Amino acid sequence: MKITFTINGARKTVEARPCEPLLDVLRREGYKGAKFGCGQGFCGACTVLLDGEPVNSCLLLAGLVEGREITTIEGIGGVDRLHPIQEAYLDAGAVQCGYCTPGLVLATKALLDRNADPGDGEIREALDGNYCRCTGYVKIVDAVKLAAERMKGTGG
Amino acid sequence: MSGERRFSEVGRERRRIDGIGLVTGAALYTDDHDMPGMLAAKVLRSPHAHARIVSIDASRARALAGVRAALTWEDVPRVAFTGAGQGCPEPSPYDKFILDRKVRFVGDEVAAVAAETSEIAEKALTLIRVEYEPLEPIFDPRESMRPGAPVIHDEPEWEIPIPVEMDPRRNLCGRADVTIGDMARGFAEADLVLEAEYENQYAQHVANEPHITISWLDAQNRLVILSSTQVPFHVRRIVARALQIPVKRIRVIKPRIGGGFGSKQDIVTEPICAALTLATGRPVRLQLTREEVFASSRTRHPTSTRLKTGIRRDGALTAIEMECLQTAGPYGTHGLTVLTNTGSKILPLFRCPNVRFNAWSVYTNQSQGGAYRGYGGTQSGLAVNIQMDEMARAIGMDPPDLYRKLHIREGEGSPVFEALGEGAEGHAMTIGSCGLASCIDIAVRESGWAGKRNRPGEGRFRRGIGMAVMMQGSSIPKIDMASCSIKMNEDGSFNLLCGATDIGTGSDTVMAKIAAEVLGVRTDDVIVHSSDTDLTPFDVGAYASSTTYLSGMAAMRCAEKVAAQIRAVAAEMLEEAADGIALRDGKAVGAGGEVTLARVGSRSLYEKDQHQIAAFASAFSDQSPPPFSAHTAEVEVDTETGLVRVVRYVTATDCGVAVNPLLAEGQAEGAALNGISYALSERYIYNAKGRLLNASFGTYGVYFMKDLPEMRTFLVPTYEPSGPFGAKSIAEVCINGPCPAISNAIFDAVGLRLRRPPYTPETVWRALRSQTP
Numbered sequence: 045m046k047i048t049f050t051i052n053g054a055r056k057t058v059e060a061r062p063c064e065p066l067l068d069v070l071r072r073e074g075y076k077g078a079k080f081g082c083g084q085g086f087c088g089a090c091t092v093l094l095d096g097e098p099v100n101s102c103l104l105l106a107g108l109v110e111g112r113e114i115t116t117i118e119g120i121g122g123v124d125r126l127h128p129i130q131e132a133y134l135d136a137g138a139v140q141c142g143y144c145t146p147g148l149v150l151a152t153k154a155l156l157d158r159n160a161d162p163g164d165g166e167i168r169e170a171l172d173g174n175y176c177r178c179t180g181y182v183k184i185v186d187a188v189k190l191a192a193e194r195m196k197g198t199g200g
Numbered sequence: 201m202s203g204e205r206r207f208s209e210v211g212r213e214r215r216r217i218d219g220i221g222l223v224t225g226a227a228l229y230t231d232d233h234d235m236p237g238m239l240a241a242k243v244l245r246s247p248h249a250h251a252r253i254v255s256i257d258a259s260r261a262r263a264l265a266g267v268r269a270a271l272t273w274e275d276v277p278r279v280a281f282t283g284a285g286q287g288c289p290e291p292s293p294y295d296k297f298i299l300d301r302k303v304r305f306v307g308d309e310v311a312a313v314a315a316e317t318s319e320i321a322e323k324a325l326t327l328i329r330v331e332y333e334p335l336e337p338i339f340d341p342r343e344s345m346r347p348g349a350p351v352i353h354d355e356p357e358w359e360i361p362i363p364v365e366m367d368p369r370r371n372l373c374g375r376a377d378v379t380i381g382d383m384a385r386g387f388a389e390a391d392l393v394l395e396a397e398y399e400n401q402y403a404q405h406v407a408n409e410p411h412i413t414i415s416w417l418d419a420q421n422r423l424v425i426l427s428s429t430q431v432p433f434h435v436r437r438i439v440a441r442a443l444q445i446p447v448k449r450i451r452v453i454k455p456r457i458g459g460g461f462g463s464k465q466d467i468v469t470e471p472i473c474a475a476l477t478l479a480t481g482r483p484v485r486l487q488l489t490r491e492e493v494f495a496s497s498r499t500r501h502p503t504s505t506r507l508k509t510g511i512r513r514d515g516a517l518t519a520i521e522m523e524c525l526q527t528a529g530p531y532g533t534h535g536l537t538v539l540t541n542t543g544s545k546i547l548p549l550f551r552c553p554n555v556r557f558n559a560w561s562v563y564t565n566q567s568q569g570g571a572y573r574g575y576g577g578t579q580s581g582l583a584v585n586i587q588m589d590e591m592a593r594a595i596g597m598d599p600p601d602l603y604r605k606l607h608i609r610e611g612e613g614s615p616v617f618e619a620l621g622e623g624a625e626g627h628a629m630t631i632g633s634c635g636l637a638s639c640i641d642i643a644v645r646e647s648g649w650a651g652k653r654n655r656p657g658e659g660r661f662r663r664g665i666g667m668a669v670m671m672q673g674s675s676i677p678k679i680d681m682a683s684c685s686i687k688m689n690e691d692g693s694f695n696l697l698c699g700a701t702d703i704g705t706g707s708d709t710v711m712a713k714i715a716a717e718v719l720g721v722r723t724d725d726v727i728v729h730s731s732d733t734d735l736t737p738f739d740v741g742a743y744a745s746s747t748t749y750l751s752g753m754a755a756m757r758c759a760e761k762v763a764a765q766i767r768a769v770a771a772e773m774l775e776e777a778a779d780g781i782a783l784r785d786g787k788a789v790g791a792g793g794e795v796t797l798a799r800v801g802s803r804s805l806y807e808k809d810q811h812q813i814a815a816f817a818s819a820f821s822d823q824s825p826p827p828f829s830a831h832t833a834e835v836e837v838d839t840e841t842g843l844v845r846v847v848r849y850v851t852a853t854d855c856g857v858a859v860n861p862l863l864a865e866g867q868a869e870g871a872a873l874n875g876i877s878y879a880l881s882e883r884y885i886y887n888a889k890g891r892l893l894n895a896s897f898g899t900y901g902v903y904f905m906k907d908l909p910e911m912r913t914f915l916v917p918t919y920e921p922s923g924p925f926g927a928k929s930i931a932e933v934c935i936n937g938p939c940p941a942i943s944n945a946i947f948d949a950v951g952l953r954l955r956r957p958p959y960t961p962e963t964v965w966r967a968l969r970s971q972t973p
Contacts, residue, residue: 076225076228076232077224077225077226078225079229079231079408079409079458080231080410080487081408081409081410081490082490082896082897083489083490084490084896084897084898086896086897086898087408087897089408089409116225117224117225118224118225120224121223121224122224122226123220123221123224123226126220126223126224130223130224133223134215134216134219134220134223135215136862137216137862137863137865137866139216139219139222139223140459140704140705140706140863140866140870141222141407141408141409141456141457141458141459141703141704141705142221142222142223142227142456142458142704143229143407143408143409143458143459143704144408145222145223145225146223146224146225149223167905168905168906168908169906171905172904172905172906173904174904174905175406175408175897175902175904176408176905177405177406177407177408177459177461177870177874177902178408178459178704178866178870179866179869179870180866180869180870180871180872180873180874180908180911181869181873181905181908182865182866182869182873182908182911182913183862183865183866183869184905185905185908
């Protein structure tokens with residue numbers, strides 16, 4: 045079946061099998077920043093934004109995104125133009141193996157888009173769907189605060 | 201000592217050199233590599249805990265359209281090997297075949313299929329006919345030792361390549377018995393003798409990236425293995441043995457790795473994937489499902505520890521007797537070495553004249569043990585630190601004071617270092633740096649210990665605080681080797697190639713910083729590539745907390761050789777003696793003038809006496825300097841539900857000079873939270889037939905962000921004289937603290953002595969109910 049949606053600001057039509065998860069379709073199309081971690085919707089390594097909200101693309105059927113807007117990590121910033129959230133993750137030391145990082149950066153983007161100055165509890169709530177074994181989360185919370193601080197008044 | 205040294209790169213905060221690729225999703229992990237014509241592999245797994253395969257028929261699977269190969273034990277070399285990624289000869293038994301005619305746990309490998317799609321491969325698995333003869337399984341390690349117990353390894357090919365006590369006929373796959381001093385006298389001299397049993401549970405590493413391998417044949421008919429591994433060189437050697445092909449025909453490439461924690465120190469997916477490539481001539485991808493990672497990869501070895509300690513009223517230890525029974529699981533990967541480390545990673549920490557370590561590792565038919573961050577130190581740290589708390593209370597001493605009195609100091613050795621090594625005798629060692637006294641002071645101060653101990657409060661929610669101290673090592677002495685090469689470019693930049701295996705730890709950055717410090721350049725002037733067995737020099741890999749210490753030492757020595765060559769060229773250019781030339785700020789600076797390294801590089805490649813400025817260096821150590829750490833856990837216990845909540849967790853760690861402090865703190869925090877979730881929630885639940893019932897994120901019990909307590913992290917500076925720029929290690933040590941510290945805090949809160957994690961609400965609630973009022 046053919047599916048048409050907007051991805052990182054551009055319209056795209058792709059071929060997908062009826063029950064295919066969005067993650068598989070995205071990775072086949074070259075959006076490799078979304079990772080397979082569990083395939084069960086627990087770990088959040090496959091997080092993308094659907095109309096601005098984080099979703100587990102391993103559980104979302106590709107057919108359901110027809111006409112909707114998807115943002116992947118590739119739409120946030122590239123190696124030659126880092127987004128302030130990505131800069132903050134690096135400066136706060138919030139990146140170790142990096143497998144969870146694209147998902148976390150996207151979840152952070154969704155959070156800061158609706159709440160420019162989140163408190164500790166709000167950060168933990170918003171990022172609770174993104175598993176990380178390496179960091180113990182401490183520096184990820186720091187990174188979100190640093191990003192919020194730097195983005196204040198810049199309009200994101 | 202450390203305050204006197206000034207470094208320009210080491211110890212300064214720098215962004216990790218590989219960070220941009222990680223935050224943008226541009227970095228390529230194994231699964232991000234597409235190969236034209238790649239086949240999908242799937243593994244048929246055993247439904248029985250212990251069975252012989254009477255017959256196996258894969259012909260219907262092979263006949264299915266789209267299937268390119270279906271392998272059973274009849275199709276692979278009958279060569280025993282170990283999956284343990286260790287030095288050679290391995291201290292783990294050769295008790296595993298790529299595929300075997302016997303299965304030894306639920307989830308063991310029975311057959312493997314490669315097909316055009318994963319759906320076809322899955323379908324093909326259902327077409328393989330297997331007739332099993334079920335055998336009596338063993339789940340309890342005590343049963344495994346019983347005379348007449350079923351024999352798990354009866355294959356004639358079983359072999360242990362080093363001279364140690366193992367006997368498959370008795371299910372024995374590891375043994376240690378070491379006595380220092382006179383135990384009877386030691387216990388006779390004690391004012392008080394305490395004895396109790398402690399037991400840690402199974403655990404999985406739960407790296408975010410599942411085990412995955414892609415293999416193919418290159419244009420020269422060589423086997424290329426791209427794999428999520430901590431040990432590329434061991435993969436090359438072990439796959440060569442398992443498949444009976446020459447090492448020279450194999451190339452192993454480590455791309456970005458999504459975490460390991462020990463689970464990828466073993467050869468898990470590589471042999472089957474490679475066998476399928478050899479069978480089909482095609483690229484093959486084998487990725488474990490999350491369920492397979494839980495049920496069929498590796499776990500922490502459960503160990504039952506009977507600990508008996510003699511102590512005098514003044515806090516002096518007179519005797520420690522530790523008896524351990526370790527569950528190795530169906531194959532003996534790391535069983536013996538985790539067993540000996542269970543003793544050697546804690547017994548030297550405390551001054552005691554009489555010590556006995558008596559231990560067994562035995563085969564069982566449940567999940568396979570392997571390397572796991574902490575590597576025995578977690579098992580014994582639990583027992584010893586809880587008993588320390590019990591002793592402190594019994595003699596009326598504050599635990600920090602007892603630790604201060606007993607811990608090993610700089611300049612001291614321990615007979616345990618010599619008696620107990622990696623599966624065999626160890627090596628004498630004198631502690632070159634020890635900041636544990638400061639670690640204890642900081643943990644006490646920052647936790648508010650004095651105001652919280654013995655103040656549980658009233659009512660439903662009670663608070664308590666507990667402590668633990670720990671040590672690890674830095675590399676395996678006289679066994680591990682690391683090496684690297686550095687070449688200079690015409691712009692004054694350098695390429696550093698190393699076998700050291702960055703699996704997310706930041707070791708590429710550490711290597712770059714150490715080389716940059718020597719060469720007088722900035723960290724980002726050093727371009728690091730790790731690791732590829734065709735291109736990078738040998739390194740045993742990412743384990744045993746070895747990389748910063750040992751691989752870092754190789755980087756330092758290599759950079760020193762390159763620096764000498766730079767000085768020689770600069771000396772000609774400046775017309776002065778090489779000895780007086782210093783490298784700093786990207787320049788060679790002499791008494792009378794200076795030249796940029798770009799000029800030196802350009803001249804050496806293009807202008808005069810052309811040659812490549814480059815060097816190799818290796819590092820090897822007879823020392824394994826321990827990092828030290830002190831932790832406090834403050835908990836709140838809900839006496840109505842049994843829920844234990846960690847309120848604040850403090851770690852203070854001496855890792856020597858922290859080459860990159862933010863990365864070092866991250867290691868401490870990641871290890872501590874992993875230990876906290878292990879203490880409170882992570883466990884394996886089996887049914888009566890040995891099947892793992894909670895093989896998923898949702899039911900296993902890892903912590904997510906909302907579970908994070910307030911965590912305070914401190915690095916205590918010391919200078920390790922044997923390490924590169926004073927560095928030791930920090931990767932593992934902090935995982936050993938939470939199990940005992942939290943148990944001790946629970947006792948402080950509600951008077952319950954819990955010696956078997958995890959301390960789940962149900963465990964705590966039941967124990968509270970059975971408490972005598």
